Amino acid sequence: MTDTPADPKERLLDAALDHVPFDGWSPATFAAARRDAEIDKTVARAVCPRGAVDLAVAYHKRGDAQMIEGLKSENLTDMRFRDRIARAVQLRLQVVPDKELVRRGTTLFALPQYAPDGAKLVWGTCDAIWETLGDTSDDVNWYTKRATLSGVYSATILYWLGDTSEDDAKTWAFLDRRIDDVMQIEKVKAQVRNSPTLSKLMIGPNWFLSHIKAPTRFPKGDMPGSWTTPRR
Template sequence: MENNGLNPAAVQESLLEAALAHVPFDGWSEASFQAAAQDAGVDLPLARVICPRGAVDLAAAYHRRGDAEMRLRLAQQDLSALRFRDRVALAVRLRLEVADRELVRRGAALSALPQNAATGSKLIWGTADAIWTALGDTSDDLNWYSKRTTLAAVYSATVLYWLGDTSEGDAATWEFLDRRIDNVMQVEKMKAQVRNNSLLRTVLAGPIWLAGKVRAPGAQAEDLPGQTKAEGPAA
């Protein structure tokens, strides 16, 4: 492939498209990566420059593509008549509907390896963040973290259930998802009760004050840890 005016994103997209035919058979593996480079007409050394971790980078690109497709589909929905919990459920459902079950199964196996655990966690967090952002979340305090942490757990559990679901139209998965979101709503009700109870607010004054100091990362933050109000942007 000609290197002049090289577009790394376009090369990675070509590699990803070529890999999709091999992953169901060979997983997100070195064999799939080499076959993708050959099919896409990309010199293997160049492919390794674009994707230093090989198939791991392609698996991550496939996951992020799914997040982008979910956002596009969600933007086309009329959400005005839906309760907020139903909007979240719809977003998770759309995210799974744009995914290929076997490719996700292979990706789950890849993420289960110790050396890829951090990457897998970051991708799941990115999905939760994409959903909340698409739904218009404006929180910038501890709620920014709690919403994404909770949704990441719900999404992860739902994906695992979906991978083994053989019901028609994945009906069992959507019922499972509704139950998990109902569980989350119960937790939110408990949090509201704490906020409205003067005695509990007094007892928990210290933790509540500390929690109020936590801020969401800036728009350009690459990592997930937050900062207190006094700290300002990370260097």
């Protein structure tokens, strides 16, 4: 017998997972989850004011937490850093028990009114990956690392949703290709920095970029843009 979570939102989420593949992250799913979890309507609305939308957000964040736990339990010492990134994305997708849960979420967060939520969740996942892998950047690189990985992660999810290969082998090959593309961009950036002629042309932009600092944030989960004072 499994323990029942005390947190009403967790109970609602667990109950909703059986309904999402059929009804999506919808009012019907939220109503069914509330009934299955035997949670009072007032309590359910208190913990999830937007109903199933809040459950979809909670489900994504649960996956992030599981990914972080998985990364911390693995020995990544002998891996190249690009391979650590690939492994993190792979773990994030492997914690999903049913692709339909993510497919339905992708449909939900494609709606204009929920697109900001979707973008924030993707950014949060990529931030979690970088922080778990020990990123210490506090300048413009803090933003570019997460923005670049967000593009790789989003493209990989879309490919993975349509992948029918054994053990998602084609998805992991696709992911490796995308990361290789990013590494090529980084090589070009390094060549620009090391070129005396191009470095002179970049004096103005570099001065501006040097004044961009990573945010000092409130507790994890406020992503991005919720900070108090710039880092010194």
